[in-house]
Amino acid sequence: MISANNIYKDFGKLHVLTGVSCEIRDGEKVAIIGPSGSGKSTFLRCLNLLEEPTSGEIWLGDKLITGVDAYLHPDIIRQSRTYAAMTENGVSDKEAVEKIISDRLLKKREGKNFKSSVKEFEKANRTDINLARREMGMVFQHFNLFNNMTVMQNLTLAPVQLGLKTKAEAEQAALALLRRIGLEDKANVYPATLSGGQKQRIAIVRSLAMNPKVMLFDEPTSALDPEMVGEVLDLIKELADDGMTMVIVTHEMGFAREVADRVIFMSDGVITEEGTPAELFDSPKNPRTQQFLKCVL
Amino acid sequence: MKKIISIALALVMLIGCVAVFAACDGEEDAIIVQTNAYFAPFEYYDGTEIVGVDVEIMNRVGEKLGKEIVWNDGDFGIIIDTVKEGKLADCGAAGLTITDERKDKVDFSDPYYTSVQYVILPANSDIETKTVDGVTYIVWEALSGKTIATQTDTTGWIYTDGEINATADNDYGYDGVLYGTGTKHEAMDSANVAADALGITIDAVIVDELPAKYIVANSTKGFTCYPLYYSGADGEADSPVEEQYAIAVTKGNTELLEAINEVLAELLKKDANGQTEIEKMVMSHMGMND
Amino acid sequence: MAQFLLMSKENYKKFQARPSCRTGNEGWDGFEREGHNMDFFKNIGVLITNEKYMGMLLEGLGKTLLISVFAAVLGLLLGTLVAMVGLSEGKFSKIPKAICKVYVTVIRGTPMALQLFIMAYAIFAIRGFPKEITAILAFGINSGAYVSESIRGGILSVDIGQTEAGRALGLGRGTTMRKIVIPQAIKNVIPAIGNELIALIKETSIVSMIGMYDLTQAAKVIGAGNNMASYIVPMSVAACFYLAIVYLLTFVIKKIETRLRASDKR
Numbered sequence: 001m002i003s004a005n006n007i008y009k010d011f012g013k014l015h016v017l018t019g020v021s022c023e024i025r026d027g028e029k030v031a032i033i034g035p036s037g038s039g040k041s042t043f044l045r046c047l048n049l050l051e052e053p054t055s056g057e058i059w060l061g062d063k064l065i066t067g068v069d070a071y072l073h074p075d076i077i078r079q080s081r082t083y084a085a086m087t088e089n090g091v092s093d094k095e096a097v098e099k100i101i102s103d104r105l106l107k108k109r110e111g112k113n114f115k116s117s118v119k120e121f122e123k124a125n126r127t128d129i130n131l132a133r134r135e136m137g138m139v140f141q142h143f144n145l146f147n148n149m150t151v152m153q154n155l156t157l158a159p160v161q162l163g164l165k166t167k168a169e170a171e172q173a174a175l176a177l178l179r180r181i182g183l184e185d186k187a188n189v190y191p192a193t194l195s196g197g198q199k200q201r202i203a204i205v206r207s208l209a210m211n212p213k214v215m216l217f218d219e220p221t222s223a224l225d226p227e228m229v230g231e232v233l234d235l236i237k238e239l240a241d242d243g244m245t246m247v248i249v250t251h252e253m254g255f256a257r258e259v260a261d262r263v264i265f266m267s268d269g270v271i272t273e274e275g276t277p278a279e280l281f282d283s284p285k286n287p288r289t290q291q292f293l294k295c296v297l
Numbered sequence: 298m299k300k301i302i303s304i305a306l307a308l309v310m311l312i313g314c315v316a317v318f319a320a321c322d323g324e325e326d327a328i329i330v331q332t333n334a335y336f337a338p339f340e341y342y343d344g345t346e347i348v349g350v351d352v353e354i355m356n357r358v359g360e361k362l363g364k365e366i367v368w369n370d371g372d373f374g375i376i377i378d379t380v381k382e383g384k385l386a387d388c389g390a391a392g393l394t395i396t397d398e399r400k401d402k403v404d405f406s407d408p409y410y411t412s413v414q415y416v417i418l419p420a421n422s423d424i425e426t427k428t429v430d431g432v433t434y435i436v437w438e439a440l441s442g443k444t445i446a447t448q449t450d451t452t453g454w455i456y457t458d459g460e461i462n463a464t465a466d467n468d469y470g471y472d473g474v475l476y477g478t479g480t481k482h483e484a485m486d487s488a489n490v491a492a493d494a495l496g497i498t499i500d501a502v503i504v505d506e507l508p509a510k511y512i513v514a515n516s517t518k519g520f521t522c523y524p525l526y527y528s529g530a531d532g533e534a535d536s537p538v539e540e541q542y543a544i545a546v547t548k549g550n551t552e553l554l555e556a557i558n559e560v561l562a563e564l565l566k567k568d569a570n571g572q573t574e575i576e577k578m579v580m581s582h583m584g585m586n587d
Numbered sequence: 588m589a590q591f592l593l594m595s596k597e598n599y600k601k602f603q604a605r606p607s608c609r610t611g612n613e614g615w616d617g618f619e620r621e622g623h624n625m626d627f628f629k630n631i632g633v634l635i636t637n638e639k640y641m642g643m644l645l646e647g648l649g650k651t652l653l654i655s656v657f658a659a660v661l662g663l664l665l666g667t668l669v670a671m672v673g674l675s676e677g678k679f680s681k682i683p684k685a686i687c688k689v690y691v692t693v694i695r696g697t698p699m700a701l702q703l704f705i706m707a708y709a710i711f712a713i714r715g716f717p718k719e720i721t722a723i724l725a726f727g728i729n730s731g732a733y734v735s736e737s738i739r740g741g742i743l744s745v746d747i748g749q750t751e752a753g754r755a756l757g758l759g760r761g762t763t764m765r766k767i768v769i770p771q772a773i774k775n776v777i778p779a780i781g782n783e784l785i786a787l788i789k790e791t792s793i794v795s796m797i798g799m800y801d802l803t804q805a806a807k808v809i810g811a812g813n814n815m816a817s818y819i820v821p822m823s824v825a826a827c828f829y830l831a832i833v834y835l836l837t838f839v840i841k842k843i844e845t846r847l848r849a850s851d852k853r
Contacts, residue, residue: 134757144752148770158756342808370798
């Protein structure tokens with residue numbers, strides 16, 4: 001469903017992600033854990049392009065979300081002037097390509113052929129990010145409900161604005177979702193009057209109103225009072241049981257163990273270790289993982 | 298609520314645009330007079346209208362030429378330059394004194410009034426006066442060490458500045474009477490403003506005769522005023538600081554200049570009592586019935 | 588000093604024959620004035636009950652309001668436009684963005700009096716061009732710069748999470764801005780814009796510099812030697828007028844603010 005290829009992300013001189021690659025399969029529930037500063041939130045936000053990777057590519061299904069990263073496509077590299085120069089000097093095809101990739105030798109201008117092959121590729125594969133985002137729901141640590149609208153308006157805004165449903169249809173669907181989480185009596189109140197747990201659950205169903213294929217959760221319970229964490233986790237578990245593909249960045253180890261098919265441990269901008277919950281939590285192989293889990297579990 | 302606001306805004310802008318277009322024509326056939334309407338009895342505000350001797354003169358000029366007269370009030374200092382440009386104004390009437398410097402920039406009509414610089418003093422002033430042959434006056438030297446206020450760019454300002462700052466050695470080229478005496482000179486927006494500060498931060502105001510008399514007549518603080526004289530060099534009589542008013546016209550506008558001079562000639566004719574129209578106008582605007 | 592004078596002996600004699608001022612006791616007879624005395628409050632009474640003076644003040648007030656209202660509208664529209672351009676992104680917005688930045692910097696960095704002067708005597712130095720229009724344009728353009736900064740500030744002060752949530756749902760930049768950010772920004776922007784409008788009304792008092800008859804000018808004329816011969820009385824009354832207008836405006840703005848805060852109640 002989603003594949004991230006060799007993602008690098010720099011904020012000025014700060015290298016937050018240094019070569020992260022990952023594939024999320026259909027129906028998979030992936031938990032990402034790690035110490036703060038490891039880049040896990042940044043990586044999640046790259047998946048729906050809230051952060052734009054410095055290099056690397058992200059694919060949603062067979063559609064390219066980011067721009068083309070030439071270093072991932074040997075065919076495109078072969079169109080460059082640098083490649084031409086190298087092979088003219090007697091370097092073999094394989095060597096040239098490898099060297100270009102490993103030493104990042106491509107310059108800003110690599111000639112007309114290069115440019116047009118990049119354009120062609122984009123034309124064939126790239127999709128508008130706004131369209132892609134319709135299929136990816138995101139839930140934020142601080143809920144981010146729209147404060148100037150009622151709960152009902154929060155839920156119906158996107159479907160109606162994007163022409164996916166009529167107002168009546170959207171409202172019906174919204175009520176059904178609210179009923180599911182037992183908050184239909186809050187349909188016409190403003191978010192300011194709600195508790196954290198209520199807000200987050202409404203934020204979750206707001207994303208669900210768009211019928212996404214995958215849900216991204218960025219530390220959904222980190223800003224909640226302990227009493228409310230449970231109700232939110234229960235909802236997420238429900239979604240998981242219903243078969244929703246999801247990627248969750250979380251500190252709730254118990255939850256990760258229970259719900260996730262795969263757990264990814266990130267530290268210092270790379271994926272340090274990954275595996276099933278049993279593998280990772282019970283017998284971590286990497287010392288960094290062990291160190292982290294010792295503190296947390 | 299949003300709709301109401303946006304409609305209101307749109308209406309306002311529409312009205313504005315229409316007004317701009319409407320205002321852009323007209324005014325082709327008018328004579329624009331640049332002035333500084335704080336100079337009774339020549340031009341001053343009565344309510345929201347500018348009235349005065351100069352207004353009456355220019356009205357007659359307008360009649361003669363068949364054109365409307367429009368008055369443009371502004372800073373005194375820009376009058377000469379505006380008339381020189383000739384774009385925004387055709388002439389300037391503001392009790393302007395003829396000076397050589399000004400003659401370089403604009404043409405002057407025939408002089409129609411002679412004025413003397415006066416000094417306004419607060420009540421209980423210690424500045425000396427001198428009386429010769431029944432005329433009481435003040436010589437420049439009596440103002441030594443005092444703080445004098447004048448209206449910026451008027452001849453009163455020019456004279457005072459000269460007397461205080463000039464020496465034969467610097468740019469002025471002559472010796473100012475008050476040079477080096479510690480006399481201070483404050484330039485103000487108008488004589489009225491200066492008069493407000495008289496007796497408080499100002500010791501004397503130097504301004505033309507008529508405005509001086511006007512201010513004194515209207516004052517409730519017991520001001521007095523006396524003509525300003527130059528001390529005569531050994532043996533000679535003291536002489537007043539005298540000057541002549543005329544109307545400034547853009548160089549080359551002979552039609553307007555001739556019309557003004559014709560009107561002035563009429564008004565300067567003496568009647569049976571030896572009085573000119575201009576004198577009568579001055580008296581009536583000063584509130585004196587003769 | 589001789590070069591400045593055109594003395595003629597006849598004029599000198601004429602001068603001699605005129606009555607001159609004597610000491611305060613003898614006074615300048617023949618000139619009648621209303622019986623003023625130095626009492627401040629009594630003079631205020633005289634001014635308020637004098638139809639002519641109040642007429643002058645009201646005419647001046649009318650001019651002040653005229654300029655303020657139109658300039659305010661112009662400022663709001665211009666400010667909104669400039670703010671939107673300043674926040675836009677994309678390759679076609681580089682030049683417009685730069686122009687807006689220069690505009691805001693220059694207008695905020697130079698005194699209003701100077702801007703008015705330049706507008707009146709350089710840019711719109713057109714024969715017969717109505718001064719009201721010049722004033723409205725000068726004050727409107729000045730106001731626009733400050734308003735645009737207030738709006739920009741208000742928009743940037745909306746939590747970025749709101750924008751992120753909107754974009755994450757698939758909404759475009761424009762829709763997110765219109766439906767989510769701007770409604771919330773307005774709450775923050777209204778007080779700042781209110782302040783700017785109040786400043787505008789009071790700033791218009793400098794139009795007397797270019798010869799316009801506004802409220803301050805009316806007070807000046809009343810206080811000049813031909814009328815009350817005291818500036819403090821008419822100036823105080825004019826100040827009360829300004830105070831009343833500003834108070835009214837503040838009241839309206841507070842009402843708008845309260846209405847907008849309805850959705851913030853907990």
